Amino acid sequence: MxxxxxxxxxxxxxxxxxxxxxxxxxxxxxxxLRDHVGLMGTKKxxxxxxxxxxxxxxxxxxxxxxxxxxxxxxxxxxxxxEGLGTPExxxxxxxxxxxHDGFQCGYCTPGQICSAVAVLEEIKAGIPSHVxxxxxxxxxxxxxxxxxxxxxxxxxxxxxxxxxxAMAEVAGVxxxxxxxxxxxxxxxxx
Amino acid sequence: xxFETPAGANPIDAxxxxxxxxxxxxxxxxxxxxxxxxxxxxxxxxxxxxxYVIGAGIAKGRVASMNTAEAKRMPGVLAVVSAENAQPLGKxxxxxxxxxxxxxxxxxxxxxxxxxxxxxEQARSAxxxxxIEYERGSGRFDLAKxxxxxxxxxxxxxxxxxxxxxxxxxxxPVQLDQTYTTPDQNHAMMEPFATIAWWEGDALSVWTSNQxxxxxxxxxxxxxxxxxxxxxxxSPYVGGGFGGKLFLRADAVMAALGAKACGRPVKxxxxxxxxxxxxxHRPATIQRVxxxxxxxxxITAIGHESWSGDLPGGGPEVAxxxxxxxxxxxxxxxxxxxxxxxxxxxxxxxxxxxxPGMMVLEIAIxxxxxxxGMDPVEFRVLNDTQVDPEHPERPFSQRNFVRCLQEGAAxxxxxxxxxxxxxxxxxxxxxxxxxxxxxRNNINMTSAARVRLAGDGVVTVETDMTDIGTGSYxxxxxxxxxxxxxxxxxxxxxxxxxxxxxxxxxxxxxxxxSSTSGVYAACVKLREAVAQRLGMDPxxxxxxxxxxxxxxxxxxxxxxxxxxxxxxxxxMQWGDLAKKFQQSTFGAHFVEAAxxxxxxxxxxxxxxxxxxxxxxxxPKTARSQVIGAMTMGVGGALMEELxxxxxxxxxxxxxxxxxxxxxxxDIPHQEVIFLDEADDKVxxxxxxxxxxxxxxxxxxxxxxxxxxxxxxxVRDYPITLDKYLAKLPAIA
Numbered sequence: 014m015x016x017x018x019x020x021x022x023x024x025x026x027x028x029x030x031x032x033x034x035x036x037x038x039x040x041x042x043x044x045x046l047r048d049h050v051g052l053m054g055t056k057k058x059x060x061x062x063x064x065x066x067x068x069x070x071x072x073x074x075x076x077x078x079x080x081x082x083x084x085x086x087x088x089x090x091x092x093x094x095e096g097l098g099t100p101e102x103x104x105x106x107x108x109x110x111x112x113h114d115g116f117q118c119g120y121c122t123p124g125q126i127c128s129a130v131a132v133l134e135e136i137k138a139g140i141p142s143h144v145x146x147x148x149x150x151x152x153x154x155x156x157x158x159x160x161x162x163x164x165x166x167x168x169x170x171x172x173x174x175x176x177x178x179a180m181a182e183v184a185g186v187x188x189x190x191x192x193x194x195x196x197x198x199x200x201x202x203x
Numbered sequence: 204x205x206f207e208t209p210a211g212a213n214p215i216d217a218x219x220x221x222x223x224x225x226x227x228x229x230x231x232x233x234x235x236x237x238x239x240x241x242x243x244x245x246x247x248x249x250x251x252x253x254x255y256v257i258g259a260g261i262a263k264g265r266v267a268s269m270n271t272a273e274a275k276r277m278p279g280v281l282a283v284v285s286a287e288n289a290q291p292l293g294k295x296x297x298x299x300x301x302x303x304x305x306x307x308x309x310x311x312x313x314x315x316x317x318x319x320x321x322x323x324e325q326a327r328s329a330x331x332x333x334x335i336e337y338e339r340g341s342g343r344f345d346l347a348k349x350x351x352x353x354x355x356x357x358x359x360x361x362x363x364x365x366x367x368x369x370x371x372x373x374x375x376p377v378q379l380d381q382t383y384t385t386p387d388q389n390h391a392m393m394e395p396f397a398t399i400a401w402w403e404g405d406a407l408s409v410w411t412s413n414q415x416x417x418x419x420x421x422x423x424x425x426x427x428x429x430x431x432x433x434x435x436x437x438s439p440y441v442g443g444g445f446g447g448k449l450f451l452r453a454d455a456v457m458a459a460l461g462a463k464a465c466g467r468p469v470k471x472x473x474x475x476x477x478x479x480x481x482x483x484h485r486p487a488t489i490q491r492v493x494x495x496x497x498x499x500x501x502i503t504a505i506g507h508e509s510w511s512g513d514l515p516g517g518g519p520e521v522a523x524x525x526x527x528x529x530x531x532x533x534x535x536x537x538x539x540x541x542x543x544x545x546x547x548x549x550x551x552x553x554x555x556x557x558x559p560g561m562m563v564l565e566i567a568i569x570x571x572x573x574x575x576g577m578d579p580v581e582f583r584v585l586n587d588t589q590v591d592p593e594h595p596e597r598p599f600s601q602r603n604f605v606r607c608l609q610e611g612a613a614x615x616x617x618x619x620x621x622x623x624x625x626x627x628x629x630x631x632x633x634x635x636x637x638x639x640x641x642x643r644n645n646i647n648m649t650s651a652a653r654v655r656l657a658g659d660g661v662v663t664v665e666t667d668m669t670d671i672g673t674g675s676y677x678x679x680x681x682x683x684x685x686x687x688x689x690x691x692x693x694x695x696x697x698x699x700x701x702x703x704x705x706x707x708x709x710x711x712x713x714x715x716x717s718s719t720s721g722v723y724a725a726c727v728k729l730r731e732a733v734a735q736r737l738g739m740d741p742x743x744x745x746x747x748x749x750x751x752x753x754x755x756x757x758x759x760x761x762x763x764x765x766x767x768x769x770x771x772x773x774x775m776q777w778g779d780l781a782k783k784f785q786q787s788t789f790g791a792h793f794v795e796a797a798x799x800x801x802x803x804x805x806x807x808x809x810x811x812x813x814x815x816x817x818x819x820x821x822p823k824t825a826r827s828q829v830i831g832a833m834t835m836g837v838g839g840a841l842m843e844e845l846x847x848x849x850x851x852x853x854x855x856x857x858x859x860x861x862x863x864x865x866x867x868x869d870i871p872h873q874e875v876i877f878l879d880e881a882d883d884k885v886x887x888x889x890x891x892x893x894x895x896x897x898x899x900x901x902x903x904x905x906x907x908x909x910x911x912x913x914x915x916x917v918r919d920y921p922i923t924l925d926k927y928l929a930k931l932p933a934i935a
Binding site: 016017018037039040044047048051052053054055056057058059060061063064066093094095097098099100103107108110111112114116117118119120121122123126144159160161163164165166167168169170171172173174175176177188 | 226227229230231232233234235236237238239240242243245278279322323324325328390391392393394395440441442443444445472474475476671672673674823824826827828830831832833834835858859860864865866867868869870871872873
């Protein structure tokens with residue numbers, strides 16, 4: 014029982030910078046980022062893939078970093094909230110969150126922003142969602158699509174309405190012309 | 204400074220900075236991941252070890268044996284601390300259950316031990332190797348079963364009687380007598396309870412996540428039987444609290460015990476599935492409401508009774524509070540009964556009392572209006588009161604409740620609502636509108652601050668106030684900026700440190716008004732010191748655009764501190780204006796809901812809140828408070844419920860997958876309107892709270908909208924489709 018736990022080497026790029034770590038194989042990507050690389054921007058809300066606070070981009074795709082072991086990411090490129098922008102040089106999505114007050118306590122915020130950036134790309138790439146009338150068609154850049162795709166990121170402070178505004182601004186769509194109008198016309202589900 | 208008479212004109216009235224929709228001053232840090240939360244601080248003496256807490260596997264009984272031998276032999280393990288080897292602990296005044304259990308177990312997941320190891324993975328693994336044998340005792344876990352034995356209360360929670368309720372109710376031509384239930388609910392804040400603790404000699408320091416720094420310091424001192432001066436608590440960023448972080452919790456106690464045992468800093472974050480049963484929750488209630496009116500709709504009798512449960516020594520959910528103040532009526536009754544239950548500790552969650560109280564009262568009002576054949580907005584307007592109904596000689600400080608209802612109705616298109624339910628269809632959707640009042644008292648707490656003017660003209664504010672997402676950093680910066688005639692960029696705000704003057708803290712929607720009033724008081728003192736330093740008359744000196752002006756003289760503010768920093772510290776204390784005037788906040792919530800006529804799925808389509816809460820210090824952050832509360836209200840109405848296992852005595856759905864809270868797709872665009880108010884009887888800021896007002900009544904507005912859509916009245920929250928699907932109108 015006193016044997017040391019198995020360790021494995023892993024090399025990946027975090028925000029463009031190469032990192033070589035020797036990790037207990039049980040270490041999640043989330044804990045590797047926080048406790049081994051020292052990037053605390055990625056948050057641990059549940060450690061079970063239920064809340065989305067740990068969302069990061071791996072090779073451009075968003076994942077819950079708590080559900081992924083670090084050693085599975087050999088050679089991957091990971092982007093965290095710190096890699097999107099800095100207080101001096103905000104990413105447009107970060108700036109939009111500040112402008113529209115798309116957060117309160119701030120704990121889910123890095124995950125929300127990473128997801129929001131990825132969601133706009135997913136819609137552009139034509140990845141389908143549950144709210145499309147026809148999943149074989151092309152998804153529209155609407156707030157409805159954004160809300161659906163953001164639903165794995167919980168915000169208990171309840172900033173959803175403001176996050177929607179921030180995302181709409183970055184996507185260049187007007188909320189009134191999309192989701193709300195259709196909803197009033199009974200064309201789409203709320 | 205003591206606030207004893209209504210505020211006259213003061214520098215805040217200029218509203219050059221106060222009242223402006225300033226972006227959060229901590230916004231750039233939070234959106235870039237640079238704001239450090241409790242578990243993330245690097246300013247710690249030495250490499251922290253990791254603690255993993257073990258919780259009780261039974262709800263009631265004893266630990267028969269705890270075998271830690273195997274765990275202690277595991278790699279990296281530094282210490283295992285339990286009641287067997289921990290120093291004897293005291294108990295803070297504010298906790299009902301002990302934070303370290305054993306050998307007696309008071310509730311499921313009560314902390315019994317902490318395993319400390321070099322890494323998180325090692326600590327978690329070793330915690331799984333601790334073997335505990337229990338002697339299971341029998342417990343009481345069912346509120347409905349315990350209700351007949353529930354006991355009356357004394358003091359503030361005692362029954363209230365005004366006039367002859369029973370006689371007036373019996374004589375009323377229109378009567379409503381209904382019983383409703385609300386479930387146990389969980390704060391489910393995004394940041395888990397987390398602490399880094401270390402000892403330096405006999406002094407304890409913690410980075411923690413807590414709403415009330417001064418309470419936390421005092422309770423840590425009581426727990427470790429040490430003088431409060433030896434405790435240093437810091438909590439500069441709090442990842443949500445909602446009342447769950449008002450009190451000292453197990454993360455801090457177990458981290459401090461672990462740190463003592465291994466002689467290094469120890470960091471602990473409670474695992475999510477551990478949080479619900481280890482910590483506090485909003486308790487379930489059973490509520491009976493009786494309303495008697497004249498044929499014209501005037502309330503002649505209003506009675507509200509509530510039953511809730513808690514561990515022995517605990518308190519009730521004060522769900523009848525608002526009924527003492529919200530509506531007119533000469534004959535009144537409120538009563539609360541408390542049952543002993545062996546579930547985890549019941550305690551405050553956002554708007555304790557009013558949140559579940561208004562969920563119920565405002566359905567009852569809707570039902571009464573329907574019996575009268577009256578519009579529910581009109582019924583509420585008719586029964587407005589401008590005085591405390593129990594003490595008619597005592598007026599409200601300001602009460603624009605009727606305006607909230609009427610302006611909201613106009614804005615929302617309330618006139619389009621069909622009074623008869625189940626009448627509006629859009630395709631497969633049944634559409635309904637609901638309204639509810641919002642009401643929550645204003646509370647003021649003593650709050651102190653220190654302000655420093657440096658030679659570069661920057662003002663720094665230091666107070667132990669917390670920002671739990673509420674916007675404290677921003678409104679405190681705005682207050683100091685307004686007082687000193689500076690832009691927000693020239694103010695630095697430091698919060699959440701017990702070495703700073705003790706503030707009101709964050710709770711009971713008292714934080715914004717109280718803490719900014721403390722900063723106001725400190726700034727009044729600083730203005731006097733600045734004027735004196737500049738040889739100006741403090742009484743006439745004006746602070747405008749970075750300058751101090753008196754008579755025909757002017758100087759830059761920075762000039763005053765050239766020869767050395769000027770420091771002022773002051774507390775705002777409160778006289779008896781809250782006794783002379785009832786200080787409350789008001790609002791009206793409007794909701795449009797769509798219910799799928801085939802599946803029963805409910806969607807909230809439109810939401811509007813109109814709030815009257817005194818001066819709004821920052822409309823952007825205040826609006827966020829309200830939309831967040833509206834979101835939580837939708838959760839309470841439609842999905843949130845801790846499921847009680849009545850055999851084994853715990854909440855089954857104790858994580859974020861099982862305890863459902865609203866997500867993006869559940870919430871539509873939300874609209875909030877603040878009436879333009881300034882309440883001179885509450886504080887020099889003339890402001891009141893909004894963070895809890897925004898929640899009170901939302902659930903009932905949703906419930907009333909679902910009823911209006913379907914014609915099925917559900918009186919047991921949450922309104923899940925199993926409770927109404929079979930009763931939906933026939934498919935057209």
